[in-house]
Amino acid sequence: MKKNLVQAYKQAPWRTQIQWIGIFLLVLIGVAVVAGVYLMISGRAAATGRRIQSLEAEISALEMEINDLKTQYAQVSSAKSLSERAEALNMTLLDPLKAMYIEVPGYVPPSQPALAPPPTVEDISTPVLLPEFTASLWDWLRLQVFIEPNLSAESTESNDTGLISPSPTEVTP
Amino acid sequence: MRTTNWNRFFIICVLASVIAGMAGIQLIRIQNIEGAKQILADSEAYQGINRMIYPERGSIYDSDGRLLAGNEVVYEVGLDLQAIQQPETVASVASSVLGLDYSRVLGYAQMTPGNGNPYFIVLDGFVSKDKIAQFESIKEDYANRSTKRGEVRPNLLGLVWTANNKRSYPEGTLASNMLGFYSFLDRTDGIGYFGVEEAYDDLMAGEPKLVYSAIDPNLLTSLEEVPPGVTVQLTFNREIQAMTEKKLDEAIEWSGAENGTIIVYNPETGEIIAMATAPRLDPNEYWNYSELFPNPKPFNSAISSTYEPGSVFKVLTMAAGLDSGVVTANTTFNDTGSLNVGGATIYNWNMGGWGEVDMTGCMQHSLNVCLAWLGMELGPDRFYSYMKSFGFDRNTGIDLGGESHWPLKLPGDGLWYEVDLATNSFGQGISVTPIQMVTAIGAIANDGKMMAPHVVKAMVIDGKQYNIDPVVVGTPVSAETAHTLTTMLVNSLENEASNALVEGYSLAGKTGTGEIATPLGYTNSSTNASFVGWGPADDPKFLVYVWLEKPEISIWGSEVAAPVFSDLVSDLVVLMNIPPDSIRLAEKSDNTSIVGTE
Numbered sequence: 001m002k003k004n005l006v007q008a009y010k011q012a013p014w015r016t017q018i019q020w021i022g023i024f025l026l027v028l029i030g031v032a033v034v035a036g037v038y039l040m041i042s043g044r045a046a047a048t049g050r051r052i053q054s055l056e057a058e059i060s061a062l063e064m065e066i067n068d069l070k071t072q073y074a075q076v077s078s079a080k081s082l083s084e085r086a087e088a089l090n091m092t093l094l095d096p097l098k099a100m101y102i103e104v105p106g107y108v109p110p111s112q113p114a115l116a117p118p119p120t121v122e123d124i125s126t127p128v129l130l131p132e133f134t135a136s137l138w139d140w141l142r143l144q145v146f147i148e149p150n151l152s153a154e155s156t157e158s159n160d161t162g163l164i165s166p167s168p169t170e171v172t173p
Numbered sequence: 174m175r176t177t178n179w180n181r182f183f184i185i186c187v188l189a190s191v192i193a194g195m196a197g198i199q200l201i202r203i204q205n206i207e208g209a210k211q212i213l214a215d216s217e218a219y220q221g222i223n224r225m226i227y228p229e230r231g232s233i234y235d236s237d238g239r240l241l242a243g244n245e246v247v248y249e250v251g252l253d254l255q256a257i258q259q260p261e262t263v264a265s266v267a268s269s270v271l272g273l274d275y276s277r278v279l280g281y282a283q284m285t286p287g288n289g290n291p292y293f294i295v296l297d298g299f300v301s302k303d304k305i306a307q308f309e310s311i312k313e314d315y316a317n318r319s320t321k322r323g324e325v326r327p328n329l330l331g332l333v334w335t336a337n338n339k340r341s342y343p344e345g346t347l348a349s350n351m352l353g354f355y356s357f358l359d360r361t362d363g364i365g366y367f368g369v370e371e372a373y374d375d376l377m378a379g380e381p382k383l384v385y386s387a388i389d390p391n392l393l394t395s396l397e398e399v400p401p402g403v404t405v406q407l408t409f410n411r412e413i414q415a416m417t418e419k420k421l422d423e424a425i426e427w428s429g430a431e432n433g434t435i436i437v438y439n440p441e442t443g444e445i446i447a448m449a450t451a452p453r454l455d456p457n458e459y460w461n462y463s464e465l466f467p468n469p470k471p472f473n474s475a476i477s478s479t480y481e482p483g484s485v486f487k488v489l490t491m492a493a494g495l496d497s498g499v500v501t502a503n504t505t506f507n508d509t510g511s512l513n514v515g516g517a518t519i520y521n522w523n524m525g526g527w528g529e530v531d532m533t534g535c536m537q538h539s540l541n542v543c544l545a546w547l548g549m550e551l552g553p554d555r556f557y558s559y560m561k562s563f564g565f566d567r568n569t570g571i572d573l574g575g576e577s578h579w580p581l582k583l584p585g586d587g588l589w590y591e592v593d594l595a596t597n598s599f600g601q602g603i604s605v606t607p608i609q610m611v612t613a614i615g616a617i618a619n620d621g622k623m624m625a626p627h628v629v630k631a632m633v634i635d636g637k638q639y640n641i642d643p644v645v646v647g648t649p650v651s652a653e654t655a656h657t658l659t660t661m662l663v664n665s666l667e668n669e670a671s672n673a674l675v676e677g678y679s680l681a682g683k684t685g686t687g688e689i690a691t692p693l694g695y696t697n698s699s700t701n702a703s704f705v706g707w708g709p710a711d712d713p714k715f716l717v718y719v720w721l722e723k724p725e726i727s728i729w730g731s732e733v734a735a736p737v738f739s740d741l742v743s744d745l746v747v748l749m750n751i752p753p754d755s756i757r758l759a760e761k762s763d764n765t766s767i768v769g770t771e
Contacts, residue, residue, distance in 0.1 A: 053386070064336055067229065067244045068302075074240035074343035079415040094747055101752045109750070113238040115406055119637040 041137045048134075221387040227361070228379030229338055231402035233352060233369055235411045236630055242352055242370070242456075244338040248305050251295040252278075254286040257331030267332055270307050271297050282331070298337075298360065305334055346453040348414050350473040351407070351445070351628055353574055354456035366459070367472045369405060369628060371574025376403040376632070404633040408444035413437065413748050417447035417741065424737040425451055429725030430702075434475045434607050435737070436718045437745065440615040440707060442643040443624030445571075446715060446749075450474045472575055479579040479604040480720075483687025483730065484522075484539045485705045486600025488614055491536060492658050493559035494547045496650040502661050505529050512542045512549075515591030519545045519599075522686065537665035539684060541599040548598025553584045556594060560603075562649035563613035564623065570646075571608055571626045579604035600687060601695070611718045613649070614705050617659060618681070618713040620652040663710045673706055673735035675742045677753030681713075682706025682738065684730040689723070699723040704734035708742065711758075714751055717741060 009015055075081070135143060203209060233242035250271065257263055260282035267282075268275040273296060286292040312329050320326045340357040342349070353368025365374035379402035417435050425433045437447040450473055454465050462472075471477035494500040510526030512519045521527070521541050527534070535543035548556055560566070566581040581603070582589045596602040608626055616623035625644040632639050650658075662681035666673060673682050685703035688695040702724050707716040719734040719741070727733050751757065 061336065063229070064244075064246050064338060067232075067338065068246040070232075070240055071243040071245040071341045071343055074243060075341075077239075078344045079347055079411050080345060083415070093744075099747055101756050112236055114638050115234060115238060115404060115631065116633045116636055116638040119639060 038137050045134065045136060220389055221385050223383055223385050225361075225381055226384050226397075226399040227381045228399045229401040230340060230355065231373075231377035231379070231404040231633075233377075234404070234406045235348075235414075236406065236408055237410055238406070239411050241344055241348065241407070241411070242340065242342050242355075245341040246302060246336050247298075247339040248300040248302070248334040249295060249298045249337055250300045250305075250308075250332070250334045251293055252281055253331045253333050254282075254284055254290070254292055254294065255331075256333075257282050259325075259328060259330070262327045263329055263332045266308070266311055266329060267296055270304050270311075271300065273297070299339060299358075300334065308332070308334065340456075342456045344411070345457065346455045347411065347418065348409065348448075349453045349456050350450045350475065351409070351448050351573060352456060353472075354454065354459040354462075356459065358460075365574070366462075367575045368573050369407065370456075372572045373403065373405055373629070374574075377405070378402050400635060405629050406631040406633070406638075407628050408439075408442075408630045409447050409628065410748070413745065414447045414449070416744050416748060418449040418453070420737060420741045420744070421449040421451060424719075424721060424733075427726070428702075428721055428733050428737075430721040430723060430733075432474065432722040434478070434718075434720045435741065436475055436607055436611050437741075438611045438615055438626065438716045438718070440618035440624065440713050440716045443612075443615070443626050444630065444643075445626060445628045448473075448475050448628075471577075473573065474607070476569075476571055476573055476576040476606055476608045479577070479606055480701050480722075481601050481603065481687040481690065482605050482610055482703060482720075483600040483685040483701060484541075485610065485614075485683050485685030485703050485718075485730075486603065486605070487536060487539065487544045487598070488617060488658065488662070488683050488705065489560070489563055490544050490548055490551075490556070490598045491532065491661070492617055492650045492654055493551055493556060494532075495657055496559070496654040497551060497555055499550045499555075500532055500547060502532050502657055505531050506535060506540075506543045506546060508535075508540055508542050510542065512545050512595065514545060514549065514595040517592040517595075519595050533661045533664050533668075536661055536683065537669050544599040545595035548594050551598075553594050556598070557581070557583055559649060560597075562647055563616065564646070565603070565605060565609055565613070569606075569608050569612045569626050572629050576606070576608070578606055578609060600685060607718055607720055610705065611716060612646075614707075614718075615716055616647075616649050617655045618707040618716050619655070621648050621650045621655040623647045623649055659707075659710055659713075666706075671735055672731060673704055673738045675708075675739050675746070677755065678708050678742070678746060678751075679710040679754055680706050680708040680742070681710045682735075684735055686728060686730045698728070700728040700730075702728065702730040702733040704730055704738045706738050706742070709751065709754055709757065711754075714749060715742075715745060717745070 229244055232240060232244070235241055250267070252263065252267075260279060264275055264279035264282045267273065268278045278296065281294045281296075284290050284294075308329070315327045315329065318326060337360065340355040340363075342352065342354075349368075351368050353366050353370035353372075355365045355370050356363040365371045365377065370377070379400060382397060382399045384397045384399070417437055421433050421435045424430070424435075433449075433451055435447070435449045436445065438444070439446055452465050454462055454472070466472055491500075495502070507529050508521070508527040510521055510524065519542055522539060526542075527538055527540060530538065530540065530543065532543075534540075535547075551559075560581060565578075566583075568576045568578050570576075582593055582597075593602050612623060612626050615626075622645050625646045627641060627644075629641055631641060659681045662683055663679055666680060666682050671682070671684070673684070674680065683705055685701070685705070687701035687703070689699055689701060701720060701722055703718070703720040705716070705718045707713045717738055719737050721733055721737070724733040746752075
């Protein structure tokens with residue numbers, strides 16, 4: 001049987017050549033697919049990176065604009081400006097002797113405004129963009145294959161000793 | 174035939190392998206030649222840009238959240254010499270909009286970059302938005318302009334502008350003595366001078382960071398965040414500050430005084446409610462500083478000017494006398510009109526004797542002889558121990574840049590004589606700053622507890638507000654002493670029908686007329702006229718200190734400073750929403766709230 005097969009290939013060598021060409025094409029297609037996927041991911045990552053930079057620049061410009069508008073507002077509502085506008089409207093300063101005080105049971109005077117909320121328990125900070133959206137294909141594979149399994153193993157070991165060690169997926173924004 | 178094909182195939186494979194191998198060897202060789210490291214190092218310069226990011230400077234707000242110092246957008250306009258195509262057009266537009274000399278700008282625009290010439294030239298670092306709008310309008314006009322065949326369309330390529338922050342003080346001169354100023358013209362090394370800008374400069378400036386930004390899209394990362402500087406909220410209210418400054422300016426004009434200071438202070442917390450001095454600099458034009466404050470004129474006399482306070486200081490001597498038990502309110506003193514101490518004779522302000530007077534009478538008539546006697550009764554150890562407790566041997570530590578004090582002369586110094594104890598007792602021969610006086614006398618208005626004076630109420634760091642708690646810096650006298658003295662000063666004001674009184678409000682206070690030392694000795698032709706008062710006497714919410722330097726219409730504090738105090742407090746109680754005593758005390762007993770209206 002084996003002898004017949006060898007003889008058949010000797011009579012038709014194109015069969016061997018087709019086999020080689022087939023293997024070569026298979027490898028070529030494999031490489032092309034991997035390269036294509038890699039190129040696509042890299043392209044998207046680069047475009048996203050550029051967009052992030054552009055958005056960051058926009059944020060920065062908007063913050064400057066907000067500060068500028070706050071300053072402009074403060075300028076038009078400054079003590080001097082309001083005083084001039086009041087005078088233009090023929091308003092006069094209050095005569096303290098004419099002040100009338102009214103009893104308001106239960107009235108609570110407004111407290112002074114705060115500029116920001118008070119500090120609380122430290123918020124758990126998480127990155128805005130998860131690594132899945134920023135890592136390259138290679139980095140992602142490395143994370144999945146080498147790093148995360150190790151983290152899971154460490155987490156299990158720690159729990160075995162009774163220590164609390166939350167896994168990365170337990171972190172919530 | 175088959176063998177020939179295989180041979181050819183084999184030869185091609187070998188050749189291809191050899192070529193590939195040689196290419197590989199060459200690649201390895203190139204990476205290891207002498208200049209390879211240099212090439213790699215050079216290439217890094219093209220892989221990204223390192224930029225120093227300066228954080229936005231923290232803002233300053235008043236107690237009601239009104240902006241006192243913020244940031245506005247200005248533009249840096251410059252020439253990118255590599256990008257300029259039409260130097261004449263660029264020079265013409267830039268010079269006309271920015272008001273620059275055409276030939277100078279043209280000279281820049283025609284410069285060839287490199288070989289010692291710059292690549293970028295800044296034309297103006299602080300251009301307003303309006304002017305940038307003009308540039309944009311011209312640029313758009315050029316872009317939309319139709320051109321005939323062969324005609325070149327004008328463009329502004331190479332004329333670039335970048336937005337930047339500039340420190341801005343929307344209230345102009347208001348409270349500038351407390352705010353200080355920031356040297357914003359120096360974009361990278363600007364610092365805060367005086368006031369809050371100096372005291373909190375490091376915090377408000379934030380931390381500049383060197384941020385790397387990759388050019389390779391594959392290496393792009395999110396830019397490192399540079400948090401803004403700390404924002405501060407101050408203790409004073411804009412309206413009260415504006416009113417206080419107005420009253421001070423009017424008082425200086427009315428009295429012909431050389432200068433003046435008014436401090437409104439919350440004795441319960443140590444917060445500065447208002448602090449007015451003259452002159453005041455517009456921090457938006459801080460380069461006028463040296464013109465407005467020729468050396469040695471202090472930027473903020475409330476914290477930097479030392480002077481002999483005169484009779485307002487008697488409040489502290491009397492506090493020491495009462496607290497130590499040397500005298501009580503009812504102790505009597507036989508005033509003969511003079512007292513000899515260490516070879517020097519002390520006289521009263523009217524050079525006369527007042528006979529037998531109690532301690533309230535001593536304060537009411539402001540008797541130097543009586544207070545000098547009290548100082549002698551206390552003795553130097555006790556007297557100066559009290560003065561140290563009141564903080565006269567150090568700065569108050571107020572959170573404003575530029576505070577100073579005059580050292581307290583003490584027995585054993587070499588410069589101290591026995592007569593100093595007598596004169597110090599009524600406020601002569603001792604130099605103090607207004608803020609020292611306010612802090613010390615604040616203890617009398619606050620049950621004996623002396624509070625740390627401060628102007629910052631809260632700080633905003635990383636979006637969270639941290640409030641500053643009041644700090645007790647000492648208890649120089651007991652609460653009982655403080656109440657007794659307050660009652661004595663209420664009575665003395667009412668008994669003499671002082672110019673400082675305000676209808677409907679019980680106030681405690683004391684006048685002061687300090688003689689000014691000259692190279693020829695003390696003169697009473699020009700004085701420091703002052704008044705310190707607080708109220709409501711049963712529950713003080715404010716303490717006001719008025720100091721007028723060398724008034725011309727009268728030398729007496731009772732005639733110059735006391736009316737200013739009264740005028741100011743009349744408006745202050747309205748702005749602070751403090752009803753007259755009759756209503757306020759009824760409110761306390763009824764446990765209701767009062768709303769002020771007209």
